[in-house]
Amino acid sequence: xxxxxxxxxxxxxxxxxxxxxxxxxxxxxxxxxxxxxxxxxxxxxxxxxxxxxxxxxxxxxxxxxxxxxxxxxxxxxxxxxxxxxxxxxxxxxxxxxxxxxxxxxxxxxxxxxxxxxxxxxxxxxxxxxxxxxxxxxxxxxxxxxxxxxxxxxxxxxxxxxxxxxxxxxxxxxxxxxxxxxxxxxxxxxxxxxxxxxxxxxxxxxxxxxxxxxxxxxxxxxxxxxxxxxxxxxxxxxxxxxxxxxxxxxxxxxxxxxxxxxxxxxxxxxxxxxxxxxxxxxxxxxxxxxxxxxxxxxxxxxxxxxxxxxxxxxxxxxxxxxxxxxxxxxxxxxxxxxxxxxxxxxxxxxxxxxxxxxxxxxxxxxxxxxxxxxxxxxxxxxxxxxxxxx
Numbered sequence: 001x002x003x004x005x006x007x008x009x010x011x012x013x014x015x016x017x018x019x020x021x022x023x024x025x026x027x028x029x030x031x032x033x034x035x036x037x038x039x040x041x042x043x044x045x046x047x048x049x050x051x052x053x054x055x056x057x058x059x060x061x062x063x064x065x066x067x068x069x070x071x072x073x074x075x076x077x078x079x080x081x082x083x084x085x086x087x088x089x090x091x092x093x094x095x096x097x098x099x100x101x102x103x104x105x106x107x108x109x110x111x112x113x114x115x116x117x118x119x120x121x122x123x124x125x126x127x128x129x130x131x132x133x134x135x136x137x138x139x140x141x142x143x144x145x146x147x148x149x150x151x152x153x154x155x156x157x158x159x160x161x162x163x164x165x166x167x168x169x170x171x172x173x174x175x176x177x178x179x180x181x182x183x184x185x186x187x188x189x190x191x192x193x194x195x196x197x198x199x200x201x202x203x204x205x206x207x208x209x210x211x212x213x214x215x216x217x218x219x220x221x222x223x224x225x226x227x228x229x230x231x232x233x234x235x236x237x238x239x240x241x242x243x244x245x246x247x248x249x250x251x252x253x254x255x256x257x258x259x260x261x262x263x264x265x266x267x268x269x270x271x272x273x274x275x276x277x278x279x280x281x282x283x284x285x286x287x288x289x290x291x292x293x294x295x296x297x298x299x300x301x302x303x304x305x306x307x308x309x310x311x312x313x314x315x316x317x318x319x320x321x322x323x324x325x326x327x328x329x330x331x332x333x334x335x336x337x338x339x340x341x342x343x344x345x346x347x348x349x350x351x352x353x354x355x356x357x358x359x360x361x362x363x364x365x366x367x368x369x370x371x372x373x374x375x376x377x378x379x380x381x382x383x384x385x386x387x388x389x
Contacts, residue, residue: 023141023212024148025109026311029168031131033178034158038092038119038129042079047108048149049075051139069101072113079115083133087126094119107384125180132173148212150205152312165316167201195323202312202324206331209308210339215267215377216301217339222274222370223294224343226285226363233344237336239291243298244305245329251306252313252325263303264381270297271374278367282360305332 025048032039046068049055053071076096085092098116105111136147153166157179166174210216223240227233250256274293277284284290305328313324350362 023145024150024208024308025136026150026152026308027112028152028154028311031153031155031176032158033125033129033155033176033180034121035125035180036121038085038094038121040083040085040094040117040119042083042115042117042151043112044075044079044115045109046102046105046111046113048136049113050108051136051147052078054139068105072099072101075113076115080117082135083117083131085119086130086132087128092119092121092129126178127180128175128177130173130175131168133168134170137170145212148208150312165320167198167205167312169201169204172201172204195319198316198320198323199327202309202327203331203334205309205312206328206333207335207338208331209305209328210332210335213304213308214373215264215271215381216304216336218271218370218373218377219267219274219297219301220336220340221343222271222278222367223290224340225347225366225370226278226282226290227344227347228286230344230348232286233340236290236294237340239294240298240301241333241336243295244302244332247299247302248305248309248329248332249325251303252309252321257306258300258303260307261385263300263307264385265378266300267297267304268374268378268381270300272371272378273297275367275371275374279364279371282363 025045027045027048028043030041049068049071053074055067055071076099080094080096083094085094094117096115097118098114100114100116102111102113131153133149133151135149139147141147148170150170151168153168153174153176155164155166155176156162160179162179164177166176168174220237220240223236224233227236247256274297277290277293284293309324309328313321316324347362354362
């Protein structure tokens, strides 16, 4: 029996991973296209600075101003090197012209330094400029997994009040139109292309939010672990999906939101609750009580999903918000299924190999492991929300 349990436990350990946070960082930048230059203002989180300058997480406590500012100054060259702008395949040369420190220090993910960069242009203004980056890719978040840094990009042309929004991710270059060669026909075509671009960007964003969101994966794994058949699994996942879809939409449209100080610890608590319910009250996992639990906690998880979307949607027009919401929601479900279906298949395979009396320990051992991870995540989330500032 022990060899049969090991693949499941290994999968759950991989799902658990480091629980302190998602390996993703959401930063932003402003881009101004002028006839003779490109100005870029990059808002870089303190967390990104600390990782790039290899300052240990434990050293973040207290925010020694001298050390942090020295690290931010040193980070100038890193930003220039890892943000690439090209025109027709030719890379532009830029430099940091100013560094603005944060006015207030909060958490490392919410404290931003602003780096002002300038890229001189020669010749006629280009129609498009391609942006790409590889920030923090050389630094592992966990074994075999790199940091995932993305930027919400606001683009403006000098002399125009129109602002467009883009999502810049690693290995997903953004070809930004400068607006210098605009016509009505080109504008119509660009709007159509931008709709598909927005859908693709936020679809990928949703998938990655789940695949790098160990808290959500632990909760879903605890739900699936106790299911006995495919229909039971479909019902419990459907309840969870319906709930988080509701609160995700309500949060996006600013109808109902809760502070992260409530959402994050409650998500961690949901992991512990469902996992312990699997161990202590296994019959509930096959009743309407489990559906109510999945739906209730799903409402909270939806608010957590919104936290990964709201910053990335800032500045989008109304139609863009609808596209982003639909794409992100679909991406979230794809991400869930990438984990749920293999896990359910592995469990079904284990049940076909093992005697009925040996199947109970799979749920108990797996749920116990998940609950331990959930307790740790609860401790970390409470610490981050209330004591790490």
